[in-house]
Amino acid sequence: MFEVCYGGARGGGKTDASLGEWAVHAKRYGADAKGLFIRRTLTALTPTIERAKRIYRPLGAKWEEQKSRFVWPSGAVLYFRYLERDDDANNYQGHDYTRVYVEELTQFPDPGPLDKLKATLRSAAGVPTGFRATCNPGGPGHTWVKERYIEAGAYNIVREVFQNPFDGTQIESSRVFIPAKLTDNPELLANDPRYVANLFQAGSAALVKAWLEGDWNVVEGAFFDCWNSAKHVVAPFAIPKDWLKFRSFDWGSAAPFSVGWWAVAGDDHGSIPRGALIRYREWYGAKGANKGLKLTTEEVAAGIKARDEGEKIAYSVADPAIFAEDGGPSRAEVFGLHGVDFMRADNKRVSGNGAMGGWDEMRQRLKGVDGVPMLYVFETCRDFIRTVPSLPHDAKRPEDIDTDAEDHIADEARYACMSRPWIPQIEQTSPRRARDWFDEPEEEGMNWKLA
Numbered sequence: 001m002f003e004v005c006y007g008g009a010r011g012g013g014k015t016d017a018s019l020g021e022w023a024v025h026a027k028r029y030g031a032d033a034k035g036l037f038i039r040r041t042l043t044a045l046t047p048t049i050e051r052a053k054r055i056y057r058p059l060g061a062k063w064e065e066q067k068s069r070f071v072w073p074s075g076a077v078l079y080f081r082y083l084e085r086d087d088d089a090n091n092y093q094g095h096d097y098t099r100v101y102v103e104e105l106t107q108f109p110d111p112g113p114l115d116k117l118k119a120t121l122r123s124a125a126g127v128p129t130g131f132r133a134t135c136n137p138g139g140p141g142h143t144w145v146k147e148r149y150i151e152a153g154a155y156n157i158v159r160e161v162f163q164n165p166f167d168g169t170q171i172e173s174s175r176v177f178i179p180a181k182l183t184d185n186p187e188l189l190a191n192d193p194r195y196v197a198n199l200f201q202a203g204s205a206a207l208v209k210a211w212l213e214g215d216w217n218v219v220e221g222a223f224f225d226c227w228n229s230a231k232h233v234v235a236p237f238a239i240p241k242d243w244l245k246f247r248s249f250d251w252g253s254a255a256p257f258s259v260g261w262w263a264v265a266g267d268d269h270g271s272i273p274r275g276a277l278i279r280y281r282e283w284y285g286a287k288g289a290n291k292g293l294k295l296t297t298e299e300v301a302a303g304i305k306a307r308d309e310g311e312k313i314a315y316s317v318a319d320p321a322i323f324a325e326d327g328g329p330s331r332a333e334v335f336g337l338h339g340v341d342f343m344r345a346d347n348k349r350v351s352g353n354g355a356m357g358g359w360d361e362m363r364q365r366l367k368g369v370d371g372v373p374m375l376y377v378f379e380t381c382r383d384f385i386r387t388v389p390s391l392p393h394d395a396k397r398p399e400d401i402d403t404d405a406e407d408h409i410a411d412e413a414r415y416a417c418m419s420r421p422w423i424p425q426i427e428q429t430s431p432r433r434a435r436d437w438f439d440e441p442e443e444e445g446m447n448w449k450l451a
Contacts, residue, residue: 001157003175005105005149007135008216014134014180015048018101019055021132022078025099026061031075032125035099036092038117040107042082048103049080089113095120098127106139109404110290111148134180137216140405142390144289149177150216223359223401226367227389234272236378239263239280244424247304247316248416249342250408251331253294256286258412259304260384261313264421275423276374277365277416282409283307284383290406297331301338317419318342319411345415350399358414359401365417375417384409 006014018037026033037052039045052070053063061070061078069079078099083089089112097120108114114133121129135145152158154177162171239245244264251257261281267274283303285293295303322331323344332342351357356364365375377384387406394400401407 001176002173003131005133006178006180008180015051018132018134019052022099026072026076029127032127033076034097035078036097037078037080037101039082039103041084045080045082083113086110086113089116092117092120096122098123098129100131102133105133105135106141106145109140111144140392140402143387143406146216154179223391223393224363224366224389226363231373232377233379233385234376236380242266242424244314245311246314248412249318250412251319251322252292252408254292255290256284256292256408258409259283260412260416262416264423266424272376273372276376279377279381279384282381282384297334298338301335301340304340316342317345317415320344320347346418358418361417362414
C-alpha cells in the first residue's frame with residue numbers, strides 16, 4: 001500500500017505505530033532503507049524524537065544529534081525534520097527515500113508541500129516505497145484530510161490509475177484510511193486507567209466523542225461550534241418571488257474564489273423564520289484544497305451571469321480587494337463592464353470599539369434566537385457544508401479564524417451577513433396592485449426593513 005493514513009482518537013498509539021513500522025522496514029531492507037519523519041514544528045518534533053530514542057536504542061540504532069537522524073548498524077537511516085513553512089518542501093528536490101512519515105497531518109493547511117515530498121519516494125534498489133501519516137480530527141487541514149482519506153471509509157482501498165507518458169502503460173497508486181481507537185493502545189489504558197476519565201472532563205459531549213472515538217464530523221476547537229447540520233442544512237425549495245435575493249463574493253485566482261446567492265425569508269417558511277438568511281446557491285472556484293481555477297475576471301463574471309438564471313438580484317457585495325487600482329481598471333470595474341456590479345463589502349472580521357465584527361454577526365445568525373437559527377444552507381451548497389463548520393480558531397488570535405485554513409467561503413458568507421440584508425415589505429394601501437420588492441422604494445406602498 002503506497003499511502004496509509006492512521007488517525008482518529010487520542011491515545012491510539014499513532015506515533016508508536018509509525019516508529020514501529022519504520023523499525024520493521026529498516027530490519028527488512030537494511031542499508032537500502034532510508035526514511036524521513038516530518039512534523040509541522042520543531043517543538044512538536046522533540047517529544048517524538050525522545051520516544052524514538054526509547055524504542056530504537058535497544059535495537060542498536062544510534063542518534064546523531066547534529067544530523068538529526070538515527071543510524072542502524074545495517075546502514076538504514078531515518079531523518080527527523082520539521083516543515084514549518086510550505087516552501088521548505090522545495091529543499092527536498094533531488095532527495096530519495098523509501099519511507100516518508102508525516103505526524104499530525106491536519107496541521108498542514110495545504111497538501112501541496114506533502115505531495116511534493118512524495119516525489120522523493122524512489123529506490124534504485126527496488127525497495128517498495130510508501131507514505132505514512134497520522135492525525136487527529138481538527139486543525140487547519142481537517143477539511144482536505146477528511147476529503148482525501150476519511151470519506152472513502154475505514155479500510156476501503158482507493159486506487160488511482162495513471163498513464164506512463166513514456167510507454168503508455170498504466171500505473172496504479174493506492175491509499176487507505178485506518179481508524180485509530182483508544183482501545184488500540186491497551187498499554188496506555190493499563191498504565192493510566194484514569195486517562196478515559198480525563199478525556200470525559202475535557203469538554204463538551206461532542207468533543208469527548210471526537211477524542212474517544214475519532215469522530216471526524218466533530219471538530220476539536222471549531223470556530224463555529226454552534227453549527228448543527230440537522231438544524232442549518234435544509235432541502236432545496238423554490239424561493240418565493242417576493243423574497244429579497246443578493247450575492248456575496250470573495251475573489252481568488254491562484255486561491256479559490258467563492259460566490260454565494262442568498263435570500264432573505266420574507267415570512268415564515270416551515271421551520272425557517274421570517275428574516276433568516278438562506279444560502280440557496282454557490283459557485284466555488286477550486287480544483288482542490290486551497291487551489292484556485294485561475295480564471296480571468298471576465299470568465300468569472302460570465303460564470304456568475306450564467307448562474308443567475310434570470311433572477312432579480314437586489315445587490316451584490318464583494319471582497320474590498322477587487323476595488324484596488326494599480327495603473328489600470330480595478331476588477332470591480334471589469335465586473336461592471338460585464339454586467340456584474342458589486343458594492344464594497346464590510347470587511348471587519350472581529351468586533352472592536354463597540355462595533356460588531358463579521359464573525360460575531362455570522363455566529364449570531366447561526367445560533368439564532370431560542371435555538372432557532374437565522375442562517376440556513378441548502379444541502380446542494382456542499383462546499384459551504386464541507387469547509388465552514390471545520391474552520392479552526394487562530395492560535396494567536398482566538399477571536400479570529402485561522403487564515404491558513406480553507407476560509408474563502410466563510411469570508412464570502414461573512415460579507416453577506418455584514419451587508420445588512422433587509423426584509424421586503426409590501427403594503428396594499430390603494431386599489432392598485434402591490435409592486436414586487438425589486439421596484440423603486442419610493443413607489444407608493446413600499447418600504448424596506450432590515451432583517
